Amino acid sequence: MNKEPLKYISTRGHQDKLDFKDVIFEGLAPDGGLYIPEKWPTLNDSILKTFPNKTYQEIAYDVISMFVDDSISNSDLRSIINSSYKNFRSQDITPVTKINEKEYLLELFHGPTYAFKDIAMQFISQLMRFYLLKTNKSINILAATSGDTGAAAIEGFKHIQSSKIFILHPYKKISEIQRKFMTTIDSENVFNIAIKGNFDECQIIIKKIFSDTKFKKSKNLTAVNSINWARIMCQIVYYFYAASRLDNIKNNILYSVPTGNFGDIFAGYIASKMGLKIGTLNIATNENDILTRTLTTGIHKTKDVIFTTSPSIDIQVSSNFERLLFDITKNPDFINSIMNDLSKNGEYTLPTEIISDISKSFSSYTVNQAEVESIIKKLFDKQKIIIDPHTAVGLASSRKCDDKHDLNVTLSTAHPVKFKDTISNIIDYNDKEIPKSVRSLFNKEEKLHIMENDIVMVQKFIEKNTI
Ligand SMILES: *Cc1c(COP(=O)(O)O)cnc(C)c1O
Secondary structure, eight states: SSSSSSEEEEETOSSSBHHHHHOOOOOOOOSSSSSEESSOOOOOHHHHGGGGGSOOHHHHHHHHHOOOOOOOOEEEEEEHHOOOOOOOOSSSSSSSSSSSSSSEEEEOOOOOSSTHHHHHHHHHHHHHHHHHHHHHEEEEEEEESSSSHHHHHHHHTTTTEEEEEEEEEEETOOHHHHHHHEEEEEEEEEEEEEEEHHHHHEEEEEHHHHOHHHEEEEEEEHHHHHHSSHHEEEEEEEEHEEEEEEEEEOOOOOOOEEHHHHHHHHHHHHHHTTOOOSSEEEEEEOOOOOHHHHHHSSSSEEOOOOOOOOGGGSSOTTTTHHHHHHHHOOHHHHHHHHHHHHHHEEEEEEHHHHHHHHHHHHEHHHHHHHHHHHHHHHHHHHOOOOHHHHHHHHHHHHSSSSSOOSSSEEEEEOGGGGGHHHHTTTTOOOOOGGGGEEEEEGGGGOOOOESSSSSSHHHHHHEEEEO
């Protein structure tokens, strides 16, 4: 553990500094900012050299212990990590697989709900349970999901009796299997709310409810969205893991990440701040290309959401981008002023120095749905490899990057079965390949509440059903 525990500060300058435990339960800061460690801890070379011989769980311990304080002992942290990953279908947890000499996939979908959100959510639910048992408290969890977070959160918290969990998803805008993973869980503490709107609108409702500080305090509301620091923290681990399996000292590696809320790729940026050698982080976008446009024009301007075959990244408001801008500028006044512009005018402009700073670590290329189809088809025809549409966005985008890297690693964020309807329109996807645990979802009854895009209504419903 750290001798001097890290404190967490808000990207918008609120004076309170939080301890690890509080930051896990707090979600948004009172000023609307996101929490971020006051400074980045580093892992020195002598530790990094041990990683090729360590398991995923051992690497996770080395990384995560840099961020926690003595509210949790070393042995408790180890046992939380071990139980978080015991239900994964791969012993490696996040195996690195080869497409060809240059291209690899980092498979993040071997958890219970078949997408990468399980990696953080399994850990967070165990961690929160640990703290709740210690203090004899209960919580109400709220999150908006573009499809995968909700399932992972419900799976993590369904047996945690000291919690109730409310998940908002955009009605009819996620895949059938994504929905069934959430709505077929038969547990008293789970509430699924389908909002007649898009993901950004669900996210706005959540943010508004959290900004009602009285309601938040009295109900012990907790966010598990990708704004939750613990999510990002868990995702740092697999960048270290992948690098340790691919000799990142010899190889200059590009990581290509299908990006929505900027949580997954921001974790890679933190890994580099902690001492990991990373070539480039490529922000792969679909037609919802706000971040690609930001990097090329400096103008961060939201448009209407376009619904694509990769729904988990059909997002215009990329919350965690704020964390990057804060890390680069260290200037909360600047963050306040651009966030003000964004909510008033739907856009802000970044000075060229900031764009060139971002471009030192990041590239960004957008991919359209025809390109997604074509790469899914090519990979299947040539090599019988099946990738999901999000992974396809990542891979196709990496192929647009300049050729200065030794290896391109695409983060494979979902199992293809989660998007089997899309995939079977492109290739001959054999239903026999559907895993048993997914097949069983089809016979189960679904439970969900459909609601208008109306904050007052949603808040009332939540109030009525809280613990
Ligand atoms: C959530 C998600 C993403 C995007 O991750 P962010 O951290 O929001 O950028 C990409 N692919 C899949 C399958 C997801 O579920």
